[in-house]
Amino acid sequence: MNTTASLNKPHRNLFLQNLLTFFMNRQALAVGLVFASDSVLFGSWVAHIPHIKEKLHLSDADLGLTLFAMPAGLIIMNPLTGYIIAKLGESRACFWSAIALTISICIPINAPNTAVMAFGLFLVGLASALINVAMNTAATNVERTQGISIMSSCHGMWSLGGLLGSGVAGAVIALHVSPSMHMAVVAGLILLATFLLQPVMNTIPSSSRTESGEKAGSSFVLPNQDLFLMIIIGLAVAMGEGVALDWSAVYLRETVGASSQIAALGFGAFSLTMTGFRFLGDGIIPKIGAKRWLQYGGLTAALGLAVAIVFPYPATALIGFAMLGVGCSLGAPILYGASMRIPGIPPAAGLATFATFSFIGFLAGPPVIGFVSESYGLYYGLSLVAAILFMSAGLARIVKLF
Template sequence: MALSPADKSVSILRALSDFFANPLARAVGLVFAADSFLFGSWVARIPYVKYSLDINDAELGLALFLLPIGSIVMNPFTGKIIQRIGSAQSCLIGGLGFFASVMVPILAPNLLILSLGLFIMGFFTALLNVAMNTCAANLEKEQGLTIMSTCHGMWSLGGMLGSALAGALIWADIPASYHLLGVAIFLIIFIILIQPTLRAIHEEKSPESTSLARPTKALMVLIFIGIAVSMGEGVSFDWSAIYLREIANSSASFSALGFAFFSLAMTIGRFVGDTVIPRFGQKRLLAFGGLMAAAGLLIAILFPNPYIVLLGFLVLGFGCSLGAPILYAASMRLPDTTPAAGLATFATLSFIGFMAGPPIVGFIAEGFGLPNGLLFVMILLATSGIASHWARI
């Protein structure tokens, strides 16, 4: 018998209540939130960096490309690092490095130092990304929980709060360096204090290698969809503020709302994900999400009014919201692939979309305009919705 809307609401609220009542689940979720809080704080300041260094879209895109390069360099080693020192300790190392390194690009005196700082950020965020997802997967297995979507919801919530705070501080004319220094110090203290709780999560030690897995057809389909979805996320992170400022002609403080609206939709979608995914099916939601995300970008492209663009990023957020929770979990259930290797490989290659997408958009924007950069991502998202038919999940 189908559940009534009231019953569904109760089920969703109960799942969220159980998540926040569980100290281990709550701790993992807070690590996800801390990671994106820094991202949200950083991306809102990207226009400041661009204008202060007087660089064009292509130069900014080239600098942003160093972030995924850093991730590519680190990601093949993440599985082995986590196996050797544990996911909690890996969260600590990745978090300390990521949170501290944001000061390099925000204080960069030139394009070279900006690029170096972004490379370092990418290097450490790769380790933190795989480590916190491993923590969530270990806790799901240990306690028989379903928390992956809610953890990713916490990631979206952190990004929304980080960008919203940045918008307020920009409006208040607080210097970017003071803003990000305060955020970095707060998050460094947090990742140290949360360590004892993370270490309480049971972790199975496997004697087998956790390097990258052999690229099977099933894994490559997941990676393609993951690249498309993460490109949608990456565009919102790195280009939403600039799109609103330069194409929709919004104010500096209003432009920070683009990512906040995107993150709001991602947060809502992911918080209900652990309830709706079993009900409607992973393939169906992946297909619908890809097409919905593409529609959101199309709205922003066709109607460059600040308020309509915000609506477009909201729709994009709902469309992208369940991609990562579904795909990360699926990558650990592939046949003939160990869970750690599947997760590390998927995270390595799909994360390229999140990191490389914005630079690609920058190169397209320099030659053909920023709306055409978004159009490229829109087409990729629509294609991923179709490709989900062949996903083995």
């Protein structure tokens, strides 16, 4: 074999090399498993939203209003995330927020009324806000200290967790297992995983100060034009993710008429394509270009929702949510990284500010859809998100990614 020719081959093994780097690095894999643990909980919960909606006799508007308790918790926690992470460090912040999340997410599934459900979701929002910033910062610390690229793979682990959570939930529903029992078992397993991962997480250097001396606890900054455009695009992508998370099962069950088992696969189809593209993202992004991907991704996501709306059948709706997953897959990894490279804004502040607004879109989008759905129908709620995603593709043409 000609060694020189072999070395000059196109980077056909680039994707495999990136994945091997991620999975063979203990710190990178540990952070990725934190991402996955977070998503397993959410993926398990969303599959049971139709159950809790029926159990509490909620209308679309009632469900939307109740779901809004989660972003309310996030908004309350946001000003405190930087302070907490600066005091605890990223690894301990991940640890305690994961424990809080596993406990609080068991409350809404067992809620006897909307007040208790809202309270539980509010606590979930508090914990989610902290773990979201902490785990993304931890991933950035691994990239910075080891000189590797893992952000897209970490977000791929988040998608894989959602796929696993929703897939198991679908099987659980088919077997008529109690949703309360299912969530209790999942929470217990995630709690165990959290304790097992902590020794490795503790080896990740903390970014208590950036190279410029800026405290990592600076968790909010007034966005300049570049960061503002990133936030708008991130909100659109996050709303697409939120639609799949909270409304895919409801749409498939109530609008399309799919069975409960098929309805649970809506988020699974979304997560399957998102997972695949995120694991390939560290190789795809340099080849295609970040800006070009954001444009193509926005268009693909909007088209996916259009397919689900125009062709309201179980198979076509699942295809539409799968396309939505492709379109939204690399938005977060691209924008999280870019938010830390904006001139004049400390990296920690850029990341925390973008992550906060992006997660608000992820959590607030579904309640907004509920309000629209109550007045006009779920078709129009999904159409609104499709229009926003289409708009984000246009904004991607002018945003500067540093």
